[in-house]
């Protein structure tokens with residue numbers, strides 16, 4: 001049996017060089033990767049642990065926005081007061097992953113790059129219009145979060161590339177977000193559907209900007225651009241919410257499985273988006 005090599009580089013460039021080796025895989029928290037290794041579903045030759053890479057763990061404020069290290073554990077995000085105030089929905093998506101134990105390790109980078117259609121951390125990041133800083137043998141590039149997963153277990157990352165950090169845009173006053181998911185059990189299950197909504201209100205309390213993203217209802221999490229547009233200009237009246245729900249349902253392409261039929265998932269995605277929009281609106285200081 002070939003031995004699995006373990007590397008823990010301290011710079012992003014060293015990590016990219018290590019990841020360019022044949023059969024190399026990045027490791028963040030390991031809550032997906034170690035399970036897959038133990039089950040024999042993946043057999044990398046080299047595991048490149050990103051946790052010691054400068055910038056891969058931690059949260060910092062930069063140019064009015066936030067930068068989240070891609071390997072930062074969910075528990076750290078949940079305890080970050082300023083991030084939780086500005087982006088409660090992004091933090092909700094990250095912190096409802098798994099259990100207390102899983103939270104000590106599970107990261108948004110791993111959640112995104114594991115590329116599960118039901119990844120809970122991803123819809124709110126997409127609704128936030130977050131970008132990823134990607135490092136690879138060719139240097140650095142920045143890409144929108146929604147461009148990373150291309151299908152179940154598949155990403156657009158080139159060999160040797162990894163996500164170093166996420167960038168969240170500056171947050172104006174009267175802005176907030178929310179993430180909701182439905183799972184068949186009360187905890188530790190895979191979402192039937194999930195929805196993230198990010199709203200910015202104008203001085204009059206009307207929606208000036210809205211972004212809606214859904215998870216578990218297509219091969220990847222999706223930005224429902226039309227759904228966001230349906231909310232702009234008003235105070236989430238019933239007609240706007242109905243338009244938003246219809247636009248969410250229109251982008252859904254779910255599977256049917258033991259957690260729910262495609263019809264059920266599609267309906268639930270709309271309901272969750274409506275509820276998340278109402279929560280984000282209230283958090284932003286909106287009054288209907």
Ligand SMILES: Cc1cc2nc3c(=O)[nH]c(=O)nc-3n(C[C@H](O)[C@H](O)[C@H](O)COP(=O)(O)OP(=O)(O)OC[C@H]3O[C@@H](n4cnc5c(N)ncnc54)[C@H](O)[C@@H]3O)c2cc1C
Nearest residue numbers: 028029030031032033098107109110111113114119120163
């Ligand atoms: C008990 C349990 C409960 C769970 N509950 C949930 C849940 O409720 N919701 C949910 O969404 N998930 C859940 N998960 C799955 C998992 O915890 C999450 O997907 C988690 O966010 C993965 O992050 P990680 O840091 O552990 O990733 P890892 O396991 O380290 O990596 C996951 C994948 O991404 C790659 N990768 C890791 N970091 C990077 C990077 N920075 N750049 C490029 N590629 C990278 C790895 O090579 C691997 O393919 C659960 C898992 C367990 C074991």
